[in-house]
Amino acid sequence: MDAIHQPVLLDEVIASLAPADGGIYVDGNLGLGGHAERILEQSAPGGRLIGFDWDAEAMARARQRLARFGDRIRYIHRNFTALEETLMEQGVRHIDGLLLDLGLSSLQLDRSGRGFSFRGEEPLDMRMDKRQGLTAAGLLNTKNQQELADIFYYYGEERQARPIAEAVVEARRRQPLCTTAQLVEVVERAVPRRFHPRKIHVATKVFQALRIAVNQELENLQTVLAAGPRWLAVGGRFCVISFHSLEDRLVKRAFQENPLLRVVTSKPIVPGEAECSRNPRARSAKLRVAVRVESQA
Numbered sequence: 001m002d003a004i005h006q007p008v009l010l011d012e013v014i015a016s017l018a019p020a021d022g023g024i025y026v027d028g029n030l031g032l033g034g035h036a037e038r039i040l041e042q043s044a045p046g047g048r049l050i051g052f053d054w055d056a057e058a059m060a061r062a063r064q065r066l067a068r069f070g071d072r073i074r075y076i077h078r079n080f081t082a083l084e085e086t087l088m089e090q091g092v093r094h095i096d097g098l099l100l101d102l103g104l105s106s107l108q109l110d111r112s113g114r115g116f117s118f119r120g121e122e123p124l125d126m127r128m129d130k131r132q133g134l135t136a137a138g139l140l141n142t143k144n145q146q147e148l149a150d151i152f153y154y155y156g157e158e159r160q161a162r163p164i165a166e167a168v169v170e171a172r173r174r175q176p177l178c179t180t181a182q183l184v185e186v187v188e189r190a191v192p193r194r195f196h197p198r199k200i201h202v203a204t205k206v207f208q209a210l211r212i213a214v215n216q217e218l219e220n221l222q223t224v225l226a227a228g229p230r231w232l233a234v235g236g237r238f239c240v241i242s243f244h245s246l247e248d249r250l251v252k253r254a255f256q257e258n259p260l261l262r263v264v265t266s267k268p269i270v271p272g273e274a275e276c277s278r279n280p281r282a283r284s285a286k287l288r289v290a291v292r293v294e295s296q297a
């Protein structure tokens with residue numbers, strides 16, 4: 001088993017999704033296959049899983065881990081926004097559950113060498129799917145100051161967005177920004193000491209913002225939130241684990257506003273203290289669940 005990414009809220013996801021023999025489930029974020037493994041175990045012997053991941057490395061690891069499930073699992077190396085065309089290609093008309101476990105795996109964060117973390121020195125890439133065009137460096141070195149400030153403000157909820165954007169533009173005049181260490185230095189200098197946050201690194205939000213922008217994470221989430229409910233069988237569950245308020249707000253609203261869904265979790269399910277101390281990455285996780293109902297129309 002791969003010990004470097006622990007699936008978040010695993011028992012809660014399984015209780016909410018209630019995988020059963022013969023069901024068809026979609027995991028939009030296969031990652032290292034932690035949730036998928038449990039879904040396949042619980043839905044044995046006849047349950048099937050269609051697993052998406054756009055990161056080739058994650059997909060290769062998931063394949064290894066899940067090999068024993070044979071053709072009960074289909075691996076889809078695509079953006080989960082391709083849900084509808086994929087289900088059509090697979091000849092699937094309805095699914096019994098859809099799980100999204102958004103964001104990054106620990107493998108990507110700590111070991112990918114793609115610049116997701118502000119620790120160490122790595123190229124400023126941040127693409128989860130290496131087939132995509134624009135890297136974080138590309139974005140930082142080409143967007144104008146206002147566009148950069150908007151990215152930092154809207155995707156990072158960074159209050160110091162303007163001075164940081166100004167400092168980026170100033171720094172890149174001397175030399176293009178290529179590494180995480182260069183960016184960290186620019187942010188540290190741009191934000192006056194008294195505004196450095198106490199609990200998180202001063203560059204945390206800028207890194208989050210760039211990652212969201214590079215991977216178009218919020219747009220992708222909106223697409224699958226709109227498409228998913230149409231493919232769920234009545235009684236099928238839609239479970240989403242998000243890791244920051246921008247995502248959680250989109251999930252909450254999409255669930256509330258979709259007439260095909262009834263919200264199961266009026267408040268999101270969050271990990272207990274034991275899970276958070278075992279797995280610090282779980283700390284910001286929120287699980288929302290909705291169930292597909294008959295169309296009101």
Ligand SMILES: C[S@@+](CC[C@H](N)C(=O)[O-])C[C@H]1O[C@@H](n2cnc3c(N)ncnc32)[C@H](O)[C@@H]1O
Pocket residue numbers: 005006007008028029030031032033034035036052053054055058078079080081101102103104105128220
């Ligand atoms: C938090 S990890 C999932 C971990 C997984 N649930 C497990 O237990 O191992 C998120 C994964 O989703 C993938 N991902 C993020 N956004 C995606 C998207 N729009 N389409 C496909 N995969 C995506 C990432 O590459 C990453 O591997």
